[in-house]
Amino acid sequence: MKVSAIAKILGGRVKGDDSIEIESIASFDSATKTDIAFCEGTTCKSTPTKAGCVIATIDSGFESAPAIIFVDKPKFSFAIIANELRNKTKPTSGIHSNSIISDSAVIHTSVSVGSFCTIEAGAKIGAGTTLMPGSYVGADVTIGENCLVYPNVTVGEKCVIGDDVVLYSGVVIGTDGFGYVRDGERIIKFPQIGKVVIGNRVEIGANSCVDRGALSDTEIGDDTKIDNQVQVGHNVSIGRRVLIAAHAGISGSVVIEDDVVIGGKAGLGDHVTIKQGAVLGGGSGVYPGKIVPAGFWAGSPIQQIREFKKKEALIRSLSKHNKEIRTLLSKF
Known part of the structure; x- marks a missing residue:
């Protein structure tokens, strides 16, 4: 699937070569030139990748891929494309x-x-x-x-x-x-x-x-x-x-x-x-x-x-209170 077709499905804007052919998905670190990956926030801004295309937000600052598709929710968009690519690899009828x-x-x-x-x-x-x-x-x-x-x-x-x-x-x-x-x-x-x-x-x-x-x-x-x-x-x-x-x-x-x-x-x-x-x-x-x-x-x-957390905290403190009670009782 070409980057241009992916961008159309996602309603995103492409920066770079939109004619690149994408065959599969991959993580940001392991992707190759035929893979698409995604970048959340600014975490990937200075991290290199070999992905042919990366899905990112416009404010991520990411620029180091042959093609970038800018969207509002990169992870959600990545999941959409993952399903589209899976559907294209179904067994023959x-x-x-x-x-x-x-x-x-x-x-x-x-x-x-x-x-x-x-x-x-x-x-x-x-x-x-x-x-x-x-x-x-x-x-x-x-x-x-x-x-x-x-x-x-x-x-x-x-x-x-x-x-x-x-x-x-x-x-x-x-x-x-x-x-x-x-x-x-x-x-x-x-x-x-x-x-x-x-x-x-x-x-x-x-x-x-x-x-x-x-x-x-x-x-x-x-x-x-x-x-x-x-x-x-x-x-x-x-x-x-x-x-x-x-x-x-x-x-x-x-x-x-x-x-x-x-x-x-x-x-x-x-x-x-x-x-x-x-x-x-x-x-x-x-x-x-x-x-x-x-x-x-x-x-x-x-x-x-909130009630569950209060009770859990109370149970964890029982051993401490037990020691305090025993200490007080020992004085009588």
């Missing part, structure tokens, strides 16, 4: 001869299906999507356009995947939720007949699992990003632009509103509601049924961050 495809599946001619994939009856896969080896697409599944499905992903029957979604290796979408009913000593499975509906531009990390709904659907909104090894229970509703870090566990019927951030190893009990804009620190524990307003939260049970 076609279906590998080792894959098993139902005659009633509808697959766009530009789709790439790797070896040992299975696509069941009634499935629909949109233009530009790639299925890497070993992936399974269940009956009546819909996968949108320009999705990237890494090896050994499972998408269960009737689930709906939007456009530009990335599912990393080992992801399972639409397995049965953990729902049971008890009568004395007998435990039987509650029906799990809902589906999973995933919006556009969602990314789900390796070995994460999203359970199908029991009687209604499990939903994930546009632009949400989920890290590796995250469990999303049945009937969960996750809003837009939500960030969930690794090892988080989200119980059934939880509602997570837009723009929430959930730290690693957080645990959310069933029927919890996390309100828009809330930030939960790593290891947070939210008891069933609790409503968590916007703000910064930490600890288990969860509490506002």
Whole structure:
């Protein structure tokens, strides 16, 4: 991709040679003449680089590259171009001869299906999507356009995947939720007949699992990003632009509103509601049924961050106070 084309995508201004061809991204230090890198603030002003193009702010003072694209947010712009370059290196379209495809599946001619994939009856896969080896697409599944499905992903029957979604290796979408009913000593499975509906531009990390709904659907909104090894229970509703870090566990019927951030190893009990804009620190524990307003939260049970810090400081000071108390008691 030429520098001129990159600048047009970013809405930036070029200084230098806009005809340079860029093939890939790289860090500022390791970049070569066919790479694009970025410079934040003035940190790179006097640092040499071999990058063919650098994305920087106009006030960075950076001038030592064959081409510079000036934008307001270099790191964000760099991420945009990284995705554009990745999309240009997709596998060629076609279906590998080792894959098993139902005659009633509808697959766009530009789709790439790797070896040992299975696509069941009634499935629909949109233009530009790639299925890497070993992936399974269940009956009546819909996968949108320009999705990237890494090896050994499972998408269960009737689930709906939007456009530009990335599912990393080992992801399972639409397995049965953990729902049971008890009568004395007998435990039987509650029906799990809902589906999973995933919006556009969602990314789900390796070995994460999203359970199908029991009687209604499990939903994930546009632009949400989920890290590796995250469990999303049945009937969960996750809003837009939500960030969930690794090892988080989200119980059934939880509602997570837009723009929430959930730290690693957080645990959310069933029927919890996390309100828009809330930030939960790593290891947070939210008891069933609790409503968590916007703000910064930490600890288990969860509490506002300022209260959490006060209690942590008090606990750390206990040993000192214990010595003082013992000293006072010894005088009586």
